[in-house]
Amino acid sequence: MPEPWSNEQFMAQLRKVGESRYHDKHPYHVRMHEGKLSPEQVRGWVANRFYYQKNIPVKDALILSKLPSREDRRDWIQRIIDHDGRGDDEGGIEAWVRLGEAVGIPREEMLDERHVLPAVRFAVDAYVNFCRLRPWPEAVASSLTELFAPTLVSSRIGVFEKLYPWIRPEGLEYFRARLQQAPRDADQGVGLVMRECKTRKEQEAAVAALSFKCDVLWALLDALSLAYPDEENRA
Amino acid sequence: MPEPWSNEQFMAQLRKVGESRYHDKHPYHVRMHEGKLSPEQVRGWVANRFYYQKNIPVKDALILSKLPSREDRRDWIQRIIDHDGRGDDEGGIEAWVRLGEAVGIPREEMLDERHVLPAVRFAVDAYVNFCRLRPWPEAVASSLTELFAPTLVSSRIGVFEKLYPWIRPEGLEYFRARLQQAPRDADQGVGLVMRECKTRKEQEAAVAALSFKCDVLWALLDALSLAYPDEENRA
Numbered sequence: 235m236p237e238p239w240s241n242e243q244f245m246a247q248l249r250k251v252g253e254s255r256y257h258d259k260h261p262y263h264v265r266m267h268e269g270k271l272s273p274e275q276v277r278g279w280v281a282n283r284f285y286y287q288k289n290i291p292v293k294d295a296l297i298l299s300k301l302p303s304r305e306d307r308r309d310w311i312q313r314i315i316d317h318d319g320r321g322d323d324e325g326g327i328e329a330w331v332r333l334g335e336a337v338g339i340p341r342e343e344m345l346d347e348r349h350v351l352p353a354v355r356f357a358v359d360a361y362v363n364f365c366r367l368r369p370w371p372e373a374v375a376s377s378l379t380e381l382f383a384p385t386l387v388s389s390r391i392g393v394f395e396k397l398y399p400w401i402r403p404e405g406l407e408y409f410r411a412r413l414q415q416a417p418r419d420a421d422q423g424v425g426l427v428m429r430e431c432k433t434r435k436e437q438e439a440a441v442a443a444l445s446f447k448c449d450v451l452w453a454l455l456d457a458l459s460l461a462y463p464d465e466e467n468r469a
Numbered sequence: 470m471p472e473p474w475s476n477e478q479f480m481a482q483l484r485k486v487g488e489s490r491y492h493d494k495h496p497y498h499v500r501m502h503e504g505k506l507s508p509e510q511v512r513g514w515v516a517n518r519f520y521y522q523k524n525i526p527v528k529d530a531l532i533l534s535k536l537p538s539r540e541d542r543r544d545w546i547q548r549i550i551d552h553d554g555r556g557d558d559e560g561g562i563e564a565w566v567r568l569g570e571a572v573g574i575p576r577e578e579m580l581d582e583r584h585v586l587p588a589v590r591f592a593v594d595a596y597v598n599f600c601r602l603r604p605w606p607e608a609v610a611s612s613l614t615e616l617f618a619p620t621l622v623s624s625r626i627g628v629f630e631k632l633y634p635w636i637r638p639e640g641l642e643y644f645r646a647r648l649q650q651a652p653r654d655a656d657q658g659v660g661l662v663m664r665e666c667k668t669r670k671e672q673e674a675a676v677a678a679l680s681f682k683c684d685v686l687w688a689l690l691d692a693l694s695l696a697y698p699d700e701e702n703r704a
């Protein structure tokens with residue numbers, strides 16, 4: 235086995251995954267950020283991405299159950315609270331339901347999963363099972379798409395405001411909250427992965443986990459591309 | 470299959486399990502509450518029970534990952550916070566480490582598990598795996614020993630204060646906190662079990678789950694009885 239990477243080399247390998255495979259490069263996502271999606275295509279994205287959103291606390295509870303110490307759990311639990319809410323804070327899942335309402339999807343249609351495509355379900359379930367079944371450092375590494383999320387989410391707020399003026403602005407609260415949460419989560423995740431993945435084999439497994447997670451997000455957009463084709467590509 | 474029990478009949482069946490099989494009836498526990506355990510026997514109990522305590526947030530995170538809604542998770546997560554702590558609250562696991570110190574077990578000896586008996590490990594791991602692998606209503610039902618805990622814990626505080634004056638009183642904070650937490654947890658657990666277990670088969674599975682959990686706690690004390698025998702029974 236080759237020598238372990240230095241922390242800097244390891245981070246560079248992780249960032250390279252994002253540069254080549256993060257879902258901002260998917261044609262459906264590129265078109266979204268160019269303002270070219272139809273309302274129906276935006277609604278498809280919001281309703282299907284909700285199946286991913288609602289499974290975040292599930293995969294985070296599975297990771298929580300595997301973390302080796304009370305201290306690690308005390309940090310990680312914040313992710314579940316961010317999505318489920320606590321006390322007066324309604325949390326990210328409710329905020330995403332409101333995004334649905336802001337783009338014209340009734341709450342009931344979000345909650346009953348009628349718009350969720352089978353391939354989206356398979357991809358998200360694969361992600362949850364990855365977190366359930368793989369060693370926890372790999373599960374944590376798979377969350378490191380958060381390294382690339384803030385830049386994308388930040389531009390998405392502007393895109394939605396300017397290029398999709400028909401989306402009611404109160405629907406964007408989820409993205410605003412993530413601007414604070416994602417960098418903190420990324421720092422914590424990187425800290426755990428750097429601490430735990432000391433051999434080259436473990437480091438490569440972490441990179442593969444992040445690559446797998448990019449595949450999950452990519453598959454979601456592939457499924458949307460087929461189900462909600464551009465006007466010019468319709469039969 | 471026979472008719473479902475009414476809620477009252479179902480509760481009576483659950484309570485019957487506690488009346489016949491809860492660990493307050495185990496000889497080791499009876500002797501503890503009679504003030505008859507030696508310091509070594511008390512330390513054995515505290516150090517081994519810690520392996521149970523430290524696994525509570527693990528099994529609760531597994532249950533959290535299986536609960537069907539954000540609302541159910543928002544309630545359940547409090548159990549993890551109670552044990553791991555959050556913010557300034559150090560939580561029940563740290564409080565149990567302090568109980569260990571109060572009975573004369575150095576923190577390091579609690580944390581490195583050197584005193585944990587194999588049979589205690591097997592029993593507690595069986596409990597965690599039950600919560601991992603069984604349907605979530607059964608996992609929740611297995612937590613309903615909390616129905617019987619407050620009475621026992623309340624008397625334990627008095628017992629420790631009066632009959633074991635050598636235990637430093639600051640060690641009893643864990644039990645004081647549980648006086649508030651356990652009744653709330655029991656109410657919540659009963660609510661979920663009553664809501665979810667509607668057929669006689671489901672109700673009987675819940676009763677069996679509670680019985681299994683009593684076996685776990687009983688096995689812990691069996692292991693202690695063998696490892697820390699009474700003076701008169703020593704070879």
